[in-house]
Amino acid sequence: MRRKLIAGNWKMNGSLAANAVLLNGIKGELGQPTCTVTVCVPAPYLAQCRAELAGSPVAWGGQDVSIHDSGAYTGEISGGMLADFGARYVIVGHSERRTYHGETNELVAQKALCALRAGLVPIVCVGESLAERESNQTAAVVGAQIDAVLTRLDPKDLAKTVIAYEPVWAIGTGKTATPQMAQDVHAMLRAKLAEKSAEAAELVQILYGGSMKPDNAKELLAMPDIDGGLIGGASLKAADFLAIVRAA
Numbered sequence: 001m002r003r004k005l006i007a008g009n010w011k012m013n014g015s016l017a018a019n020a021v022l023l024n025g026i027k028g029e030l031g032q033p034t035c036t037v038t039v040c041v042p043a044p045y046l047a048q049c050r051a052e053l054a055g056s057p058v059a060w061g062g063q064d065v066s067i068h069d070s071g072a073y074t075g076e077i078s079g080g081m082l083a084d085f086g087a088r089y090v091i092v093g094h095s096e097r098r099t100y101h102g103e104t105n106e107l108v109a110q111k112a113l114c115a116l117r118a119g120l121v122p123i124v125c126v127g128e129s130l131a132e133r134e135s136n137q138t139a140a141v142v143g144a145q146i147d148a149v150l151t152r153l154d155p156k157d158l159a160k161t162v163i164a165y166e167p168v169w170a171i172g173t174g175k176t177a178t179p180q181m182a183q184d185v186h187a188m189l190r191a192k193l194a195e196k197s198a199e200a201a202e203l204v205q206i207l208y209g210g211s212m213k214p215d216n217a218k219e220l221l222a223m224p225d226i227d228g229g230l231i232g233g234a235s236l237k238a239a240d241f242l243a244i245v246r247a248a
């Protein structure tokens, strides 16, 4: 049985003062969760997470990683740097990076590999746009996104990877995929993973992301191939994030 993972993606939100309130709110009420919990924060706040969360059940991570280890790459952050601050996870290929920064399937796959090399767990995001869903291209688009990762990773690395299915039309819109819609794509993804390695396919956590909230989390998380959530907006309020953790 796969352990559930609830990951908060703060995106480009936060301040030292606001983060302190949020992190203390989460820590104070969390107790001993039965699922794994992490927050993925803007890089400048990794040190704050390390100071506030070390020794707690909450892990922390980044939102992007460079494909380079070091050197003249202004603005880039390496996996080693994230690991230096105790990060355990890093999101790669979020649709906002694909859309606003032109990240391709191949680049995302390289980033996943670099994260693994640095000892981090990549949370690889895949998902289709509304136009793609409406023209019945979901399986083709998501399939191509995952295929790039499967080409790069060997079964051992694959088993250490997390996948997040995030339909772009559900992100920050309040529209959620129905549990069955999400389950169908998750099952398709797991079948793809199994073509590479049946063992890895059983181990990989496949998260759902896209307007997951306290009032819909339970139903989504009850589906057999939904192993957790990648939470945007609701991860910025301690009460909402904790409610989703409890639903898991």
Ligand SMILES: O=C[C@H](O)COP(=O)(O)O
Binding pocket: 009, 094, 166, 170, 171, 172, 173, 174, 209, 210, 211, 212, 230, 231, 232, 233, 234
């Ligand atoms: O990474 C998180 C997703 O983009 C979901 O964001 P959301 O929960 O605000 O829809």
